[in-house]
Amino acid sequence: MATTDDRIRHRDVDLGSRNAVPRRRSPFREERQRKRSRSRSRSPLRRHTSPNKRRPPEDDPLHPITYPRREKEQRLPVEEKTEQPDPVPPAKKKKEDNPLLMRTGGAYIPPARLRMMQEQITDKNSEAYQRIAWEALKKSINGLVNKVNVSNIANIVRELFQENVIRGRGLLGRSIITAQSASPTFTHVYAALVAIVNTKFPQVGELIIKRVIVNFKKGFRRNDKTMCMASANFLAHLCNQQVVHELIALEILTLLLENPTDDSVEVAIGFLKECGLKLSEVAPKGMHGVYDSLRAILNDGKLDVRVQYMIEVMFAIRKDGFKEHPVIISQLDLVEEDDQITHFVTIEEQCDPEDHLNVFKADPDYLANEEKYKQIRDDVLGGHGSSSDSSSGEGSGSEEEEDASEDDEGEMNIQDETQTNTLALRRTIYLTIMSSLSFEECAHKMLQMTIKPGQEYDAASMIIECCSQERSYRKFFGLLGQRFCQLNPEYVEQYVKLFQEHYTTCHRLETNKLRNVAKFYAHLCYSDAIPWTCLAIIHLNEEETTSSSRIFIKILFQELAEYMGLVKLNERLRDPFLAPGFEGLLPRDNPRNTRFSINFFTSIGLGGLTDDLREHLKAASKMIMSQVNDSESSDSTSSSGEDQEEEKRSKHKKEKRKHKRKKSPKEKSKHQKKSSKKSER
Structure with missing residues (x-):
């Protein structure tokens, strides 16, 4: 009977050749076969062998495949298999799609339902309550910015200060910049709004300036003429309102005219029309350099005829003194020069737009910060800010009335809390x-x-x-x-x-x-x-x-x-x-207050009103002096006896001293004799 080694040895012999020489097995071939066997065993299509394929005999104990299997069966004890029911998988919890917990605020929620949800939340410091307040703040700021115009800017500013402008400064900046880019004809109105807000909250004005500069840089690098022109016009009006320093205007003009093209010169001329009068008043030498650059561009004649005509129109506007392009119109001149805060920002600086302020973020000290802003608002608005707390952040009243439908049997007294x-x-x-x-x-x-x-x-x-x-x-x-x-x-x-x-x-x-x-x-x-x-x-x-x-x-x-x-x-x-x-x-209770009133009316040129006060002050001073003299006289009488005794004692001591100093003639002669004896010795 042939052994397994003989069988394996005969497989490697070429039976067809006469001179059968055993082949030498290559190690690479063995490695390839090993990989093929592994891939076949792993592939799902070859797990079950076909019925026609011949299986190795199970009775052969020396077969290389059956032998190890039988040895394993002999070693392992047989266990009785008990059928167990399949475990029931746990039910998956449905994720509740809460629109308030989504990043962008989720779907539209009617104002009445939003107000009802806000009232149901007891913990006002929770994230859900803050998110509802954030959505209301966003809607209110967008609505107010979209409504602003020349006639109602004063009322819009008062309503805007009712909202938490410090917390929503990112929303306010984004809303103003978006509205300005959508309607460039109202740029002077939005600039006036920013100027008023900047007097009370300078950090908001600085944030808006940085974002406008970032937009200008983006438009300039991407050759986006619309964005570049909108941002440049906004910066020009902010320069007119003295919100930003005039140096940035000269930097923008220098940048646009350094390598002149049709679009860059067009943007520069539009920018110069808006703030040219202001720059000629503040920096005349810089404006002479800008006009020289425009004149050189016009003389070269390399640009389009349309752009050359625009340059000629610019020189005509300069000759007329910018009559059609004033610095600030009278209706929007609402800020005094002394109250305005000017920010010094340059184009070369790396401005951080702080885009994270546009997204909701839970505040752990929400209630404390809201109370602080209420105090600031009362200081800004003169104590009339708390009257419209209830109306802030609740949307329009018409939508609330449509959505809030309640069945009331009797008559109802409606109180208008929105004023x-x-x-x-x-x-x-x-x-x-x-x-x-x-x-x-x-x-x-x-x-x-x-x-x-x-x-x-x-x-x-x-x-x-x-x-x-x-x-x-x-x-x-x-x-x-x-x-x-x-x-x-x-x-x-x-x-x-x-x-x-x-x-x-x-x-x-x-x-x-x-x-x-x-x-x-x-x-x-x-x-x-x-x-x-x-x-x-x-x-x-x-x-x-x-x-x-x-x-x-x-x-x-x-x-x-x-x-x-x-x-x-x-x-x-x-x-x-x-x-x-x-x-x-006209106080008469205290001489100090009387003297202060007299000095005040005398300093403003109305000293004739203080004649009665002067007489009263003189009479009061005389009464005070008499009272002082009386007190001094009473003190002197009590101390007069003691003074006399002290004087007698002092005189007696002086007499004793004089008596000691005076010597008799006998004592003098004795003293002379003693001195002569000492000299003889």
Whole structure:
């Protein structure tokens, strides 16, 4: 019987040849066969052998395949197989698609449902509540920026400050830049909006400037003429508003005219039209270099005829003095030069646009930061910011009314918390005042309005706000306020209340607004439209006054002296019926406060009003001196006896000293003898 080694050995012999010589097996061939066997065993198509294929005999114990298998079966004990039921896989939990937890905010949610979801959340510091507030903030900022124009920019700014501008500064910057690029004709309006926001929140203005510069660089590198021109025009108007330094404008012009092409020269000319007048005032030498470059480009004649014509038009505009392209139109000149904050940024700097501010991020100190912003908002808006907290971030009222449908059996009292009627009334009053030629016409138009009881405060405050917005005081507003006070006594109470509010918050007013408001109230006092007892709130001393309140009092009394004259004004201040109202203004309780009041009125040129105070101060000083003398005399009488005894003691001591110094003649002779004996020795 042949062994397995013989069988294997016979496989490697070529039986067809006569001279059968055993072949030498190549190691590479063995490796190839091993790989083929592995690939066949692994492939799913060859796991089950075909029925026609011959299997190795199971009874042959020496077969190389069956032998190891049988040996394994002998070694391993046989185990009884018990059928077990297949384990039930655990049910997969469905992921709840919460639209609030998605990165972009998810699908559209109606405002009424959004408000209901916000009310159901008890933890206001949770991420869900913050995300709802973030979505409401985004909608509110986008809506306000899209509504802004020349006529309503003041109202839009007040509504914008009601929102958390610091938290949503990324949203505000993106919304303004997107709106400006979509409608370049309103670039001057958006620049004015940025200028106003920059006075209160400089970090927002700096962020917008950096993003505009980044957009300009992108457009310049990608040869995107539309983006480049929109960004350049925005920077030109920001330069006119003094939000950004004029050096960046010269850098942009130098960059565009360094390698002139048709598009770059066109962008440079559009940029120069918007801010050329401002640059000629601020940097005339730099503008001469820019015009020389344009003249050289025109003389070369390498550009298109259309671009050459644009350069000639630019020189004509310069010759006319930029009449059709002013720096700032009068309706948008809303920021004083002293209040504006100018940012110094250059094109070469690496500006970080801070795009992460556009995406929601949970704030662990959300409630504390919201409280801090409320305090800042009250300081900015003068204490009237908390009145519209309920209306911020809730969308439009019409959508809420459509979506919130409730079945009510009885009658329902609807309270308008969005102050829509108040805003409409203020807008109507503003337009009426600005379109009237005389105060009589304006008063007649306003009396025809449907001003409901309780809205007198809004009407009176709107007149004062319009007066404060003027560059200089107009008597028109004083006469208008006087007419309303004479027609309706309710306005008298409202103006007295407003006087107290404006005096306590005068430190929040700008210098120009402070002057206009003080002159307005001076006219009302002169015409007796409001009682003089409203001056009782003024306490003229060093502790209870500030620099702003002293300026307010100074302008008020100087205007009264100009209207009435110093003699009549002095008589009015000496009126015994009004004396209780002037106790804080002309104090007599403390000589220090009296002296401060005298010095104040003397320094503003109204020293004639302080004659009574001077006499009172002299009499008070005499009384004080007499009291001091009396106290000194009483002290001297008590100490006179002690002084006499001390004098006697001192005299006695002096006499003893003199007696010791004087010597008798005998003592002198003895002393001489002793001295002579010493000399002889």
